[in-house]
Amino acid sequence: MKGENKNNKTSTGGMRQGASEAALIDRLIKQDESAFRQIIPLYQPSMRALALAIAGDSIADEIVQEAWLAMMRALPAFEQRSSLKTWLLRIVANEAKSRFRREKRSCSLEGLESDNGVMAERYGSNGHWSLPPARWELATPEAILSEEELKECIELTVKRLPPLQGAALKLKELEDYSSQEICNILDVSASNIRVLLHRARNSLYEAIEHFQATGNCRPCG
Amino acid sequence: MNIFRRRGIVDHAVSGIAMLNCKQVNELAGDYHSGELSLAKRISVYVHLLMCVHCRRYVKQLGVTIDSVKTLLEEPACSDKALEETISHITNNKVKKD
Numbered sequence: 001m002k003g004e005n006k007n008n009k010t011s012t013g014g015m016r017q018g019a020s021e022a023a024l025i026d027r028l029i030k031q032d033e034s035a036f037r038q039i040i041p042l043y044q045p046s047m048r049a050l051a052l053a054i055a056g057d058s059i060a061d062e063i064v065q066e067a068w069l070a071m072m073r074a075l076p077a078f079e080q081r082s083s084l085k086t087w088l089l090r091i092v093a094n095e096a097k098s099r100f101r102r103e104k105r106s107c108s109l110e111g112l113e114s115d116n117g118v119m120a121e122r123y124g125s126n127g128h129w130s131l132p133p134a135r136w137e138l139a140t141p142e143a144i145l146s147e148e149e150l151k152e153c154i155e156l157t158v159k160r161l162p163p164l165q166g167a168a169l170k171l172k173e174l175e176d177y178s179s180q181e182i183c184n185i186l187d188v189s190a191s192n193i194r195v196l197l198h199r200a201r202n203s204l205y206e207a208i209e210h211f212q213a214t215g216n217c218r219p220c221g
Numbered sequence: 222m223n224i225f226r227r228r229g230i231v232d233h234a235v236s237g238i239a240m241l242n243c244k245q246v247n248e249l250a251g252d253y254h255s256g257e258l259s260l261a262k263r264i265s266v267y268v269h270l271l272m273c274v275h276c277r278r279y280v281k282q283l284g285v286t287i288d289s290v291k292t293l294l295e296e297p298a299c300s301d302k303a304l305e306e307t308i309s310h311i312t313n314n315k316v317k318k319d
Contacts, residue, residue, distance in 0.1 A: 033312065040307050049294075065310045072311065119247060127242030132275040136282055141289040154293055172255070173291045179257060194252070201251045205279075205286045 021084055029075050040068075043085055046175055047092045050185075053166035054096035054109075063099060067092045082184065086177075089185045093167065100163055110164045110188075110196065118202035136212050144208065153217035157207040164188065165200040172197055237261025241269045246276045250283050 027035035047067060051060040070091050078087060100109060122131040138144045145151055158166060167186060171177045177185070179193050188196070210218045238261050241249070246269050252258045253266050270277050 033308065036308055036311055037304070040304050044303065044307060065307065068307060068311055069314050072314075120244070123242075123244040123247075127244040129243050129275045133279045133282060135278060136285070139282070139285060141285055141292055144285065144289045145292060151293060154290065158290070158294065169290070170294065173287060174294055179252075197251055198248060201283060201287060202247070204290055205283055208286055208289070209282075 022080065025075065025078065025080070025084060028072075031072070039084075043088055046085070047088065049170050049174065050089055050092050050167055051096045053161075053170050054093065054163040055100045055103075059099055059103070060096075063092060063095050067095050070095065082181075086181060086185060089171070090187070093186050096167075097163075108162055110162055110192065118199050118206060134209060134213060136209070138208075138212060149215075149217075150208065150211050153207055153211050154204060156217060157204055161200050161203060165196045165203075168193055168196040169200040238265050238268070241265050243269075243273060243276050246270070246273070247279065250280050251287070253280065254284050254287055 024035055024039065028039070044064060047064045048060055051063040051067075055063055067088065071088055074091070078084075082090075097109060122129060124130040138147060138150070144154075158169070161169065164186060168182055168188075171182045171185060172179070179190060179197070182188075182193050183190050186193070207218050210216070237259065246266055249258060249262060249266050253263065258266065266280075270280060
């Protein structure tokens with residue numbers, strides 16, 4: 001799915017938007033099994049990745065299954081103002097957020113409580129660097145990903161991101177959605193999406209920087 | 222005519238260009254990489270980067286961070302088992318038609 005254009009005017013999951021998607025939706029409404037066999041392999045990995053980011057591994061599969069059923073119920077009323085996939089991801093996000101709130105009330109979905117973002121302490125009051133970035137020895141993605149422990153550290157850092165930061169990051173960097181589409185899927189304001197992405201990217205930046213300086217993954221928190 | 226029209230666009234962009242400090246560049250760096258900044262903001266970041274070695278390094282390394290994450294987190298394909306489980310879940314719970 002990586003690198004696909006999710007724009008409504010072109011393609012989604014290898015399917016042309018428009019007439020072919022309308023025909024597919026029609027078959028789904030008629031509960032045609034071959035239509036499900038067509039879309040499940042295309043959409044399920046993205047749905048699971050989103051559910052995983054928001055609600056965690058233990059209930060991600062359950063959320064995805066619930067989302068398919070919710071889609072079945074709501075499909076006759078679907079107005080096709082977005083692509084089927086975008087709409088389906090919105091259903092997953094809503095289900096995952098409500099499950100998260102039900103089961104983990106003490107944690108924050110967004111991780112935006114602090115006014116100062118990640119890295120804010122590295123700037124002086126005049127907005128210039130007080131703790132400038134170190135030059136990385138591993139300076140390309142290939143070099144970084146060839147270090148097994150650093151790879152694990154990045155994966156761990158992604159897992160530790162507050163749920164909506166992780167979800168926004170996956171929708172942006174893996175699914176290639178625009179910020180406007182992410183607002184639509186996660187039901188978050190445009191300014192909050194900017195902050196969520198900014199903090200997620202900087203957390204990962206600092207994790208890689210810390211690992212390169214110390215050989216260890218940054219402790220949680 | 223085209224020249225005037227083009228000049229109009231440039232004037233509009235120039236009017237939005239601002240001197241940024243390093244912290245402001247940090248806030249815009251992700252959108253700078255994804256191409257989601259307006260022309261004026263893009264020029265503002267670019268001008269700052271010409272002058273600031275620390276921000277050049279940060280912006281470059283942030284790009285490396287983003288590309289590493291993209292490669293690392295590629296979604297696994299849907300397994301046949303998962304496909305069959307989902308199909309059976311849906312068919313066992315088919316929505317009753319009116």
